[in-house]
Amino acid sequence: MLFNASLKPLFDWFIPGDLLMDREMRTRARTFMISHTFGPILGNVIPAYLLWVDSKDAGKLLILAGSITSFWAYPFVLKYTGRYRLLSFVSIQNLLFAILWGCFFYGGLTSPFLPWLVTVPLLAFFYLDASVKNCATILLQITTSLALFIALFALGGHFPQTIALADLQGIGLVSIISASIYVSMMALFYARILASQGEFEKEARKHLETAGQLRRAVSDAKRASAAKADFLAKTSHELRTPLNAIIGYSQMLVEDTDPDVDPQGVDDLKRIHDAGRHLLHLVNAILDLSKIEAGKMQVFVESVDVAALLQRLVDRWTGGRRIEGRRILLRIEPAAYGVEADAAKLEQVLDALIDNAVCHTLEGDVEIVARASNPPAAGDVVEISVTDKGPGIAEALVPALFETFNSRDDVGASRYGGAGLGLPLCHRLCGLMGASLSVRTAPGVGTTIVVALPRRRLERNRGDHPADNLADAA
Amino acid sequence: MPRILLVEDNEFNRDMLSRRLTRAGYEVVCAGDGPQGVHMAGEAKPDLVLMDVALGAMDGWEATRLIHATTGLRTLPIIALTAYALESDRRRSVEVGCCDFDTKPVDLARLISKIKRHLAPTPGLGGESPIAS
Numbered sequence: 208m209l210f211n212a213s214l215k216p217l218f219d220w221f222i223p224g225d226l227l228m229d230r231e232m233r234t235r236a237r238t239f240m241i242s243h244t245f246g247p248i249l250g251n252v253i254p255a256y257l258l259w260v261d262s263k264d265a266g267k268l269l270i271l272a273g274s275i276t277s278f279w280a281y282p283f284v285l286k287y288t289g290r291y292r293l294l295s296f297v298s299i300q301n302l303l304f305a306i307l308w309g310c311f312f313y314g315g316l317t318s319p320f321l322p323w324l325v326t327v328p329l330l331a332f333f334y335l336d337a338s339v340k341n342c343a344t345i346l347l348q349i350t351t352s353l354a355l356f357i358a359l360f361a362l363g364g365h366f367p368q369t370i371a372l373a374d375l376q377g378i379g380l381v382s383i384i385s386a387s388i389y390v391s392m393m394a395l396f397y398a399r400i401l402a403s404q405g406e407f408e409k410e411a412r413k414h415l416e417t418a419g420q421l422r423r424a425v426s427d428a429k430r431a432s433a434a435k436a437d438f439l440a441k442t443s444h445e446l447r448t449p450l451n452a453i454i455g456y457s458q459m460l461v462e463d464t465d466p467d468v469d470p471q472g473v474d475d476l477k478r479i480h481d482a483g484r485h486l487l488h489l490v491n492a493i494l495d496l497s498k499i500e501a502g503k504m505q506v507f508v509e510s511v512d513v514a515a516l517l518q519r520l521v522d523r524w525t526g527g528r529r530i531e532g533r534r535i536l537l538r539i540e541p542a543a544y545g546v547e548a549d550a551a552k553l554e555q556v557l558d559a560l561i562d563n564a565v566c567h568t569l570e571g572d573v574e575i576v577a578r579a580s581n582p583p584a585a586g587d588v589v590e591i592s593v594t595d596k597g598p599g600i601a602e603a604l605v606p607a608l609f610e611t612f613n614s615r616d617d618v619g620a621s622r623y624g625g626a627g628l629g630l631p632l633c634h635r636l637c638g639l640m641g642a643s644l645s646v647r648t649a650p651g652v653g654t655t656i657v658v659a660l661p662r663r664r665l666e667r668n669r670g671d672h673p674a675d676n677l678a679d680a681a
Numbered sequence: 682m683p684r685i686l687l688v689e690d691n692e693f694n695r696d697m698l699s700r701r702l703t704r705a706g707y708e709v710v711c712a713g714d715g716p717q718g719v720h721m722a723g724e725a726k727p728d729l730v731l732m733d734v735a736l737g738a739m740d741g742w743e744a745t746r747l748i749h750a751t752t753g754l755r756t757l758p759i760i761a762l763t764a765y766a767l768e769s770d771r772r773r774s775v776e777v778g779c780c781d782f783d784t785k786p787v788d789l790a791r792l793i794s795k796i797k798r799h800l801a802p803t804p805g806l807g808g809e810s811p812i813a814s
Contacts, residue, residue: 447764451786452693459697462704487786505769 214241221282223289231336234400236291238333241396243281243298249385250275250305253320256378257313261370267312274305295334296344302327303352311356314375315366319382326390333393436501443494450490454483492628499635506639510663511548513577513589514539520557521575524565533565534572542579543589545663548640553660556633556644560593560656563629567597567654579662587662594655599648608646609634630656683800684708686727688718688744689762690736694785698731701789707796715739715747723752729800730759731792732779734770742777749778758799762787 218240219227226232254272258265278301285294306327309320327349335341360366457480466473498504521537546553564573574594600608608630630644637644641661648654685707689695692713699709710725712718715736722730730748734741745759760781761774771782781795 444764448691448693451691452697454786455693455697459701 218244221286223285223291225289226291232291235334235336236285238393238396238400239285239291239295239298240282242330242333242393243278245392246389247275247278249389250278250323252385253309253378253382256381257370260374260378264369267308267369271305271308274301274308277301292335295331296348298334299327299331299345300348300352302330303348307352307356311359312367312369313378314372315360317372317375319375319379322383322386326386326393329390329393333397433501436497436503439497440494440501440503443490443497446490447487450483450487454480454487457483489628492632495632496628496635499632499639504636504639506549506552508547508549508640511546511550511553512544513546513591513660514544516550516554517557517575517577517591520554520561524561533568533570535561535565536572536574538574538576540576540578543577543591546589546660547663548642548660552636552640553642553658556636556658557591557593559629559633560658563656564593564595564597564654568595569597571596588659589662590657590659592655592657594653596653599650599652599654601650602648605646605648609644633658682706682708683728683796684710684725685796686710686712686718686721686725686730688712688715688721688730688736688741689733690714691733694733698787702793705789705793715741715744718744719747719751722748722754722757726754727757729796730757731796732759732761733785734761734763734774742773742779745774745777745779760792760795760799 215237218237221240222233222236226236251272254268254275258268278298281294281298285291288294302323306320306323309323310316310318313320328345331341331345335345457476461473461476461480464473464476495504517537517539521535524535561573561575575591576594577589577591579589610631634644637658643659645657645659646654647657685702687695687699687702687709689698689711690713695711695713699711702709710721710727712721716739718730718732718736718741721727730745732741732745736744739747741761745761748757748759749755758780759778760783761770761779762783762785763770763774764785774782780799783792783795
């Protein structure tokens with residue numbers, strides 16, 4: 208549109224910044240600009256016609272034309288003073304003056320200028336909002352002006368007949384037409400503003416649509432992620448069957464082979480067997496992670512005896528040949544017995560943590576401590592910490608330990624064995640059980656990984672665990 | 682010699698487990714799917730059944746239910762074998778009448794200890810004496 212393309216920037220140049228910032232005031236100021244631009248052109252048609260009809264008393268017409276033309280100065284005054292509201296009242300007063308001046312000298316109560324009075328309230332409420340203060344001011348302006356008009360008439364007893372009434376008949380039509388054009392123009396402009404508000408709403412609807420599309424995209428992505436997890440789960444399952452065959456048959460061959468007859472063969476078979484187990488371990492970790500990501504990992508939280516679980520794990524580790532001379536020290540504080548957890552998953556987590564610690568303690572002991580928060584009421588958690596005297600890592604790298612396939616998987620791979628899936632899996636399993644996993648580490652000092660579990664609730668209510676009661680009382 | 686029926690659809694697993702159990706001193710008969718397992722239970726009259734849960738059309742739980750319901754072997758001990766240590770699998774196994782539950786890949790020593798426990802003579806059941814424990 209013409210207005211959008213060329214006039215709007217021109218009009219906005221005149222309008223003070225604070226008005227442009229406000230949507231409603233910007234609209235009003237633009238209406239002010241359009242009426243002050245085109246009003247004088249239409250308004251001056253009448254004095255021009257009158258001058259053409261009768262040029263003998265040009266002084267009165269010049270005052271009229273001057274007051275109409277002065278509207279062109281208002282945008283510049285607005286630009287340099289910024290006094291929009293005051294300027295609006297002055298403009299209304301200017302308009303009243305021009306109309307009543309014309310009426311007084313050219314036809315009185317039958318003057319062709321009279322229809323222009325209609326534009327006064329119309330323009331006033333285009334420029335300003337209909338607050339009580341504005342309404343009162345404008346009403347006061349109109350009544351005062353009309354009172355002055357009538358007072359002048361009463362003083363003289365009649366309206367001065369500057370031009371014969373008969374000569375004004377022609378101008379009546381011109382005046383009404385130009386007033387109509389002017390009012391229509393303003394009305395059209397107002398309609399255009401309403402339409403642009405419709406456009407605004409359309410835009411808002413478009414944004415809502417975009418939001419809907421985004422929501423759909425998110426749900427699509429979630430579905431895709433679930434499908435990916437499902438695929439991984441199925442694939443992992445398919446991988447297990449041949450892996451089990453490799454593990455099982457190599458185990459059988461180890462059992463069948465006499466190490467005295469073929470020691471090299473036994474070693475080779477054991478390597479195949481160990482590699483198969485390691486691979487199975489990784490496949491299981493991937494399967495678990497994908498199940499967690501797909502939201503399909505089932506968790507059964509129940510009361511678990513931490514002491515018995517830890518003892519069983521430590522026995523299994525020290526009983527095997529895996530710790531090779533290093534020791535696992537287990538300390539269980541009296542209050543640290545019962546927790547709320549998924550027994551199988553807690554065992555899986557603790558086994559993985561011991562595995563980590565053993566793998567990274569080339570010399571020295573691995574220390575496992577279970578302790579209840581003291582006093583127990585403060586946190587109601589049982590903390591199980593697994594400490595190794597390994598190389599440790601910088602504190603800044605700790606968060607990367609919990610990411611699967613992180614950008615720093617060199618950290619996970621070198622520090623925590625294999626593909627770095629163990630700790631991320633432990634972290635997620637703990638999250639599922641309502642437990643937390645934290646790491647304290649420093650290079651050259653070692654690493655402590657702490658699992659904090661909620662304490663068993665039933666037992667505290669029933670009070671049937673003497674060890675716990677003893678600790679609670681202490 | 683106690684007789685064990687192994688119901689397992691995977692050929693490798695069936696072959697391995699049956700050979701290892703044979704070496705451990707058991708007589709092993711095999712079935713490759715659910716219906717065959719139910720049939721063999723009636724025919725071979727085993728002392729214990731090792732039942733893979735994921736068997737295809739008729740799963741191990743259904744086969745377990747059918748063995749107890751149709752072959753007259755109401756007290757026949759059946760140990761369920763699954764790929765995952767899922768709590769829901771364990772519960773389902775108990776629900777359908779399995780006496781125990783173990784996960785694959787099989788830890789032979791652990792499985793044999795479970796087999797021994799369920800083959801132990803129970804008064805009134807007429808269970809055979811297991812190999813020396």
